[in-house]
Amino acid sequence: MSNLRPTGEATPRTDPLVPGADISSADIRAGRLRRAPENFLTADDIRQVGKGRRDFLRSSFLAAAAATGAAALGGRAAIAATTVAGDGDPNILTPTPWGSSLGLPVAANPYGQPSKHERALVRRQSPGLTQVPAASVSFAPLQGLFGIITPSGLHFERHHQGWQDIDPTRHRLMVNGARPDFVKTPKVYTMDDIMRLPPVSRMHFIECGANTGMEWGNVAVPTVQYTHGMLSCSEFTGVPLRTLLEDCGADLKAAKFVLAEGGDGSSMTRTIPIELVLSGEVMVAYGQNGEMLRPENGYPLRLVVPGVQGVSWAKWLRRIEVGDRPYATKDEAVHYIDLMPDGQHRQYTSIQECKSVITSPSGGQTLLDKGYFTISGLAWSGRGAVKRVDVSTDGGMNWSQATLQTPVLSKCLTRFTLAWNWDGRPALLQSRATDETGFVQPAYGQLRAVRGTRSIYHNNAIQTWQVAESGDVNNVQIL
Amino acid sequence: MSRSCKAALLASAVGALLAWTAPALADGFANVGRPATPAEIKAWDIDVGPDFAGLPKGSGTVSRGMEIWEEKCASCHGTFGESNSVFNPLVGGTTAEDIKTGHVAALKRTDFPARTTFMKVATVSTLYDYIRRAMPWNAPKSLSDDDVYAVLAYLLNLAEIVPDDYTLTDATIRDVQKRMPNRDGMTTAHALWPGPDFPGMAAKPDTANAACMTNCKPKAELASQLPEHARGAHGNIAEQNRLIGPVRGQRTGPDTAAAEAPSxxxxxxxxxxxxxxxxxxxxxxxxxxxxxxxxxxxxxxxxxxxxxxxxxxxxxxxxxxxxxxxxxxxxxxxxxxxxxxxxxxxxxxx
The missing domain is CATH 1.10.760.10 (Cytochrome c-like domain)
Structure with missing residues (x-):
């Protein structure tokens, strides 16, 4: 937005990022975010700073931060900025507080926390999406995440009746049959029992079936946090459900479906595909990224159903029932059903089809400057591994193949990147993923042609970010 | 001993080890877990299926249901199940004609303002199951089986599926199923389930994009953009992005950091x-x-x-x-x- 860019007189300088480049004329061009502290310091001021007037610098940038909002999160943004004036960068020429003082002792934070400068990247709600915060969603800040693993504290949340922090010593998992002959010995497991069994650790994405659901008909929300943030990826540790079923003597030939049930107030239930149980993919998980599950993610036990929408990953898992017909539970008969144009609802839609999104640059952001950028994003498929991702900067007329970062795993997020030189002109950024089955992520027009605009669930359309000459990136749709 | 003899012995030792460990694993996981007691299974196995398996015996009248409703349900769902202030409406949008056809006609209309529970749900078992396991919102599982019948009877009456003097029982609920307005409104003709377990399942996905690389279309037209008034609806995006890196967040609202400035x-x-x-x-x-x-x-x-x-x-x-x-x-x-x-x-x- 315009008030982010101060309109003061341009000061000739040399851009330290582009050796030898004189960008004085470029300073006044739209799209250039002029960086502090030259936003508010004159050349004279900077020379004074260079002579060691540290406290002067502090008061200046605090005042400027308050005045311009450019350093919206406090003066430290200004400290980190680049400038070369006078003898050089005051961040080099004068002592820094952290370089000239004693730091904090070990275990000052017994459980470590992110830097205070990272407080912008947190889970957030989308105003107006739900009426009650205990039956709601918080979105993961994809715009600021790297790689493929979601920090556990930033994992998106979806609760149907609030979250609980269950006493793990009192938690039980029951396995029984819809009929006595389906399970020879119905059993009860404590967490002690489950954690004694041979563990497996696997990385998988989890995506809410309603992710991107607000965008079915039109653009509705500004940033990738809200368009795609019901998406996370963790390393889960646990026991294949098949191991437990075999331990109970389940009749895996008679079994056609499995019911999973939570131990929270809603005791939420979902019908689980037996195919993914028999393949060994479905896990009863207690570990997440090397520690126990977070309470918001089902501590101490949840189901992991790779490739299937998050609602099936029953949290606070208390019971598994082996059955021979689907269960038509509330979240597969009232919600998580996809309305088609003919008025019929698709029921038991589970797989999250191949999808991708560019996370940087993305909606609500402003490019710092023209020149070199790395377009970076995430791709995933509920049917297996991502095979390739293509990126377009002209709204889908022409595409370039992106680089896939390793590891590229089945039913796991895959990070892709593409080098891009922004010439300062408008651009339309898109990504298009293809999975190992050959399925290619659809355009909005293709998806709406078969499913209309009222499905709510399973929107895997190609996302477009519009880059304006100003450098502002905005959410748009192209059919 | 020759080298080849050593190798052979080593190989047989490895073989013996495998042969020895395999039976131990085949014995299963000794002392892990224990049999569930019948009382435990009864306490937790409360699911009710669309074939009514698991449905407890019992009954409840519409009038009893209204009493419970007004005491425990109306504050969130409204007196007539129509409120959308706390949750989406439960009742409304269905007609007598829908009860005949088994398809809710309003679901075909793109201009219809809401989708209530009774417009969507095909199986009455779902409602019994869910009310019993999860309601009331702040005291789940506190209703008796008969109270669940009564509350459901009242809801079915609000939806004009059963008359005012109706008694819902584990027997009559089967008749109700035949009057559910959207009972034939579900389809499994899609490819979003990983097996062939449902009628009409599609073998192939319903979209088929191609990975065209050059000159894929003559121009890129915008079909939708974020309305200007929605830009600030999610707070100040500048404060939702990192202070460093190739981009900054756009300033779309007042800075809250100023209010949180350190002492x-x-x-x-x-x-x-x-x-x-x-x-x-x-x-x-x-x-x-x-x-x-x-x-x-x-x-x-x-x-x-x-x-x-x-x-x-x-x-x-x-x-x-x-x-x-x-x-x-x-x-x-x-x-x-x-x-x-x-x-x-x-x-x-x-």
């Missing part, structure tokens, strides 16, 4: 070098500010403050251990007073 006294403490040896809550070299505040709590504040200002300025040792505090010659008396007042007030961060 000026904290900034003064940092600027004056105090935090090299002191922290608010942790002993570093010198005592923490919390410790100092605790020691002088309840004492004459003016005298204490004056004494501490002098100590800060002149330095000293012995009060908190052997490490001396150096004199603070550069610190003005006014700044020292500010700092001492701040420390004695508990050294707040903001």
């Amino acid at each position: 000026p006294a904290l900034a003064l403490a940092e600027q004056s070098g105090c935090l090299s040896c002191h922290a608010v809550d942790t002993r570093v070299v010198g005592p923490s500010y919390s410790e100092i505040a605790a020691r002088y709590r309840g004492k004459n504040s003016n005298e204490t403050a004056d004494a501490l200002v002098s100590k800060v300025k002149a330095g000293g040792d012995g009060a908190w251990g052997a490490v001396p505090m150096p004199p603070q010659d550069d610190l003005s008396i006014d700044d020292a007073k500010t700092l001492v007042a701040w420390i004695l007030s508990g050294a707040p961060q903001k």
Whole structure:
């Protein structure tokens, strides 16, 4: 937005990022975010700073931060900025507080926390999406995440009746049959029992079936946090459900479906595909990224159903029932059903089809400057591994193949990147993923042609970010 | 022994080890888990399927249901199940004709304002199951089986599926199923289930994009953009992005960081070098500010403050251990007073 860019007189300088480049004329061009502290310091001021007037610098940038909002999160943004004036960068020429003082002792934070400068990247709600915060969603800040693993504290949340922090010593998992002959010995497991069994650790994405659901008909929300943030990826540790079923003597030939049930107030239930149980993919998980599950993610036990929408990953898992017909539970008969144009609802839609999104640059952001950028994003498929991702900067007329970062795993997020030189002109950024089955992520027009605009669930359309000459990136749709 | 003999022995030893360990694993996981008792299974196995398997015996009338509704349900769902202030509406949007056809006609209309539970749900078992396991919202599983029948009878009456004098039972619920307005409104003709377990499942996905690379279309037309009025609906996006990196967040609202600005006294403490040896809550070299505040709590504040200002300025040792505090010659008396007042007030961060 315009008030982010101060309109003061341009000061000739040399851009330290582009050796030898004189960008004085470029300073006044739209799209250039002029960086502090030259936003508010004159050349004279900077020379004074260079002579060691540290406290002067502090008061200046605090005042400027308050005045311009450019350093919206406090003066430290200004400290980190680049400038070369006078003898050089005051961040080099004068002592820094952290370089000239004693730091904090070990275990000052017994459980470590992110830097205070990272407080912008947190889970957030989308105003107006739900009426009650205990039956709601918080979105993961994809715009600021790297790689493929979601920090556990930033994992998106979806609760149907609030979250609980269950006493793990009192938690039980029951396995029984819809009929006595389906399970020879119905059993009860404590967490002690489950954690004694041979563990497996696997990385998988989890995506809410309603992710991107607000965008079915039109653009509705500004940033990738809200368009795609019901998406996370963790390393889960646990026991294949098949191991437990075999331990109970389940009749895996008679079994056609499995019911999973939570131990929270809603005791939420979902019908689980037996195919993914028999393949060994479905896990009863207690570990997440090397520690126990977070309470918001089902501590101490949840189901992991790779490739299937998050609602099936029953949290606070208390019971598994082996059955021979689907269960038509509330979240597969009232919600998580996809309305088609003919008025019929698709029921038991589970797989999250191949999808991708560019996370940087993305909606609500402003490019710092023209020149070199790395377009970076995430791709995933509920049917297996991502095979390739293509990126377009002209709204889908022409595409370039992106680089896939390793590891590229089945039913796991895959990070892709593409080098891009922004010439300062408008651009339309898109990504298009293809999975190992050959399925290619659809355009909005293709998806709406078969499913209309009222499905709510399973929107895997190609996302477009519009880059304006100003450098502002905005959410748009192209059919 | 020849080398090949050794190798052969080693191979047989490995084979023997495998042969020995395999039966042990085949014995299963000894002493892991225990059989569930019948009472335990009864307590937890409460699911009711679309074929009514698991449905408990019992009954409830519409009028009894209304009493429970007004006491325990209406505050969230509205007197007639129509409220959308807390949850989406339960009742509305269905017609007598829908009850005949088994398809809710309003679902074909793109202009219809809401999708209520009764417009969507095909199986009455779902409602019994869910009310029993999850309602009321703040006291789930507190309704008796008969109360669940009664509440469901009242809801079915609101939806004009059963008459005012109806008694819902484990027997009559089967008749109700035949009158559910959207009972034939579900389809499994899709490819979003990983097996062939449902009628009409599609073998192929319903979209088929191609990975065209060049000149894929003549131009890129925008079909939708974020309306200007929606840009600020999610707060200030500048504060939802990192302070460093190739991009910044757009400023779409007032800065909340200003309201959370750190205490000026904290900034003064940092600027004056105090935090090299002191922290608010942790002993570093010198005592923490919390410790100092605790020691002088309840004492004459003016005298204490004056004494501490002098100590800060002149330095000293012995009060908190052997490490001396150096004199603070550069610190003005006014700044020292500010700092001492701040420390004695508990050294707040903001």
